[in-house]
Amino acid sequence: MNTVIEKASVDNITMTSEEQNATFKKVIFRIVPFIFLAYFLNIVDRINISFAKLQMSEDLLLSDAAYGIGTSLFFIGYLIFEIPSNMYLKRVGARATLTRIMVLWGILTILMSTVESTTSFYIFRFLIGIAEAGFVPGVILYLTYWFPGFLRGRVTSIFLMAGLIAGIVNGPLATWIMTTFDGWMGLRDWQVLFVIEGIPAVLLGTFTWFWLVDKPEQAKWLTAREKLIVKLSLENENKTVGQEKSSFKQVFLDHRIHLIGIVFLCIYSATNTITYWMPTLIKEFGVKDIRHIGLTSSLPFICALIAMYLLCLSSDKHLERRWHLALTMAVGAISFMLLGFVQNDLILSVLLLTIGGGACFSAATLFWTIPPAYLSVSAAALGIAWINVLGSLSAVISPALVGTIKTQTGSIYFAFSIIGILLIFGGIIILLAMPKRLLKEQKMINSTQKNKVTGFHIPKTDSQ
Structure with a gap:
């Protein structure tokens, strides 16, 4: 049929x-x-x-x-x-x-x-x-x-x-x-x-x-x-x-789901830190004019839009998720960890911040291709919710942590290095805890027979 x-x-x-x-x-x-x-x-x-x-x-x-x-x-x-x-x-x-x-x-x-x-x-x-x-x-x-x-x-x-x-x-x-x-x-x-x-x-x-x-x-x-x-x-x-029902046991007794949540916590720690501390970091680069700080802060988001499209396109084309995510997290980590070494060079500092920020926001998008590919239909709703809760804990922890580190050390660069270490840690977890054989990919519907609604392809349904 x-x-x-x-x-x-x-x-x-x-x-x-x-x-x-x-x-x-x-x-x-x-x-x-x-x-x-x-x-x-x-x-x-x-x-x-x-x-x-x-x-x-x-x-x-x-x-x-x-x-x-x-x-x-x-x-x-x-x-x-x-x-x-x-x-x-x-x-x-x-x-x-x-x-x-x-x-x-x-x-x-x-x-x-x-x-x-x-x-x-x-x-x-x-x-x-x-x-x-x-x-x-x-x-x-x-x-x-x-x-x-x-x-x-x-x-x-x-x-x-x-x-x-x-x-x-x-x-x-x-x-x-x-x-x-x-x-x-x-x-x-x-x-x-x-x-x-x-x-x-x-x-x-x-x-x-x-x-x-x-x-x-x-x-x-x-x-x-x-x-x-x-x-x-x-x-x-x-x-x-x-007719399918969510199973609490299926979610909470599966250690891989908790590990996926930890990976999201690592990513969200990075995106949250960028969001709330980027203007302060740019000011430490030596940019004093508040208008220039505002313009510079847009660069990581522009980078993220471009990178997000290209990375998701590649991930879908090759039906590969884990390495796309891990390598993107690694790029963000390396960029953040190098910031302290180039703090006297404005151009390199802005470049690394742009690449690192773009990588982290792109990683957040790539990440959400993995839970649906692992979770069963019956466990998806509860599993995704629990992963989101685990990841969102970073929003409580990371801003206060970064603020405390900056107050105690006088430098925000050390805090970004710690975020970089978290990203490396999360990338390793996703590779080790989520073997490729456990990820399911749904087959694509015949694209030549799809209808379009303002760019959306709508499949037709079976006649009965």
Whole structure:
């Protein structure tokens, strides 16, 4: 029987592949630009603290160790309330939940401009972490209500790509705001930054209430026929996996899953350190103009976009994951460990930071090709969640660790060398703990018979 077929029928109702294409094209254009913009604002408001620190540390007498602790407190609040937030979403729906999250984080970002001491800095970072908790997993869950598996992966990747775009834009944007609006309404440059970048989240959060609906059957912008097509597409997918159940034993008694989580912890330690400490590192290179710091900070994210595409293309072409990931981590490690040796050479320092940062962000993308290739369908949801929890612990540990090291040693280069050692350690683990024979790769659907929806290939379903 053909793997790609023209029609599907459920309860004597049929849909053609052309109808399916047109319907999901409509859904994509309604939902994807919105979630892309929302995640873009989420990352901008999360990491603007790294640029505000350049000036607020002087005003508040904020040490590097205190900054690191405040950054960690954000993630402590985030991790504690992530599961409750998702439970709330299931109860009241995505529209109410995402509206609440975005409006609250926007308001608290604006209120960061009122911080007057280290203690209030800690309190607000913790509260912002609570406010943002559940945003990303909430959107991922929301996408399962609208997109079947053959679209969901690519829609999710576009959603997450907004984070890299935010990384590219945030530096120049933040430094432009700080230099242009310093003194506006009597506010210091870092205070203005929080106010101006917090307002869009409040506005978009309010707009969320009027733009999103919880389920396809509630969408007034879909016809009755289109609602049915979405429903049938999701039901056809659920038939294959609906009877399988996640096994706690299958996940928690498998030592390889815990080791994979440790690898993610090593990678996330690197990306998190880059995100929150890169402006400080660039300043230590000898770049004093805040606008130049902002522009330079965009380079690793630009490098990551290019490297991510090329590495994922190669990984997919050769159906090889482990060595692609391990070698990419090694490139990041070597780049970071060499920074201390070239600290007096601005060009080489920026070059190594760009290569190292690009490698680490690319490694994060390559990493997520491995868990689905190892986990069974029944263990995938729980296994991926547990791996993500293990990795996210680094977001609590690494900022405070880097801040403490810099405060104690007076140099941030030693901290980046430790991150480099972690990357080497993680690369070795992935090679030893995850033999190639244990990874499964799904066969590609016949590409010549795929339909396209704005760049997405949608397989047709079996006629019944």
